[in-house]
Amino acid sequence: MDESDTTERSVATERSERRRAAHRAARRVLARPGSWATIRERLAALHETAPDLHDLDETADLYGTRIVETLEERVAGLLGKEAAAFFPTGTMAQQVALRCWAGRTGNATVALHALAHPEVHERHALSTVSRLRTVRVTGEPRLPTADEVRGLEEPFGTLMLELPLREAGFVLPSWDGLREVVEAARERDAVVHFDGARLWETTTHFGRPLAEVADLADSVYVSFYKSLDGFGGAALAGPLTLVEEAKAWRHRYGGQVFQQFPTVLSALAGLERELPRLPEYVTHARVVAAALHEGFTAAGLPWARVHPERPHTHEFQVWLPYDVDVLAEASVRQGEETGTVLFARPWGRGGPGLSFTEIDVRAAGLEWTAGDVRAAVADFVALVREEDAARREEGGAEGTAAETTGP
DSSP states (O other), X not given: OOHXXXXXXXXXXXXXXXXXXXXXXXXXXXXXXGGGSOHHHHHHHHHHHGGGTSOTTSOOOSSSOTXXXXXXXXXXXXXXXXXXXXXXXXXXXXXXXXXXXXXXXXXXXXXXXXXXXXXHHSTTHHHHTTOOEEEESOOSSSOOOHHHHHHOSSOOSEEEEESSBGGGTSBOOOHHHHHHHHHHHHHTTOEEEEEETTGGGGHHHHTSOHHHHHTTSSEEEEESSTTTOOSSOEEEEEOHHHHHHHHHHHHHTXXXXXXXXXXXXXXXXXXXXXXXXXXXXXXXXXXXXXXXXXXXXXXXXXXXXXXXXXXXXXXXXXXXSSOHHHHHHHHHHHHHHHSEESOOSOOEEEETTEEEEXXXXXXXXXXXXXXXXXXXXXXXXXXXXXXXXXHHHHTOTTOOOOOOXXX
């Protein structure tokens, strides 16, 4: 690693620490995810709610018993499936699900999107660890269409659909479009698996209850920390025989953890506290998105995009025509100087002079009015222009100390 690379990493690390510090100290943010809290704060929050979630005088779990089984039954009921299995990670849950389906269909090929989580964030785990083969249905920034599924040139045993598709902007298909894609997979004699890490928040867009959405798939994976704010963990839901086999593979993959009650309690807390509020977050995210667009237009930016223009979930992307360093520094400075954090997540490069970030609207964001958002945009754009002008003077408009958006 040369000196410039070391300097860039140092700048990015320092900015990341400043970003988190500014977010913690800010009076106004759009979301306060538990993952950014201190250990003391996380334990205190769980201690406050735990007595209402489960009998704390019950003997703790051992290798997936007792409270773990309670959570599994709860998830199976919510998703309308016969059974569910708790996993320490979603990566493990999906590998096991797809491996089980490969054995049942006799076809180890998994059809998925080029931007799906296993393709982007899992270091080729499906092929390296589970000896599965992936084929990409499409690379377009949207979910696959029924025609694309029908037109895939080779057989596949499982169609995996990520709902919503995070890397494309947390996008979802229409309800009819999703049904058509599932039907197309059935015509190909394939099973359908939903990567539903964020499936919990799709009901507003689809206009259907959670169980009806999950019913389209043969199996579904859900996460407990992405939207529900748990400590971690995931679940795989589907037919009883599949889940029983998945539990055997869970053991083989090292997921038969001795005791998991703290993580399971946090998952139960998420189902109790956050799940009922997700539709409210989605609805307000649309208010925030519209106000962001209005704010950028009023500020006279030459090009700015909110994607999707009308968010499908409570998360969405913002694209702006500036370098990552300019936007990242302006975001941090806004928090430090005004006590308001509009853009809490890192910025990523979308092309020369083009960057994007992700917006997450949760309980803290419900306090923002459209006027609050527009005012924050005006302050932010002023800082962006100041940073951009300073860097151009220094001849550093194309700095490269970028933070990554992460999985």
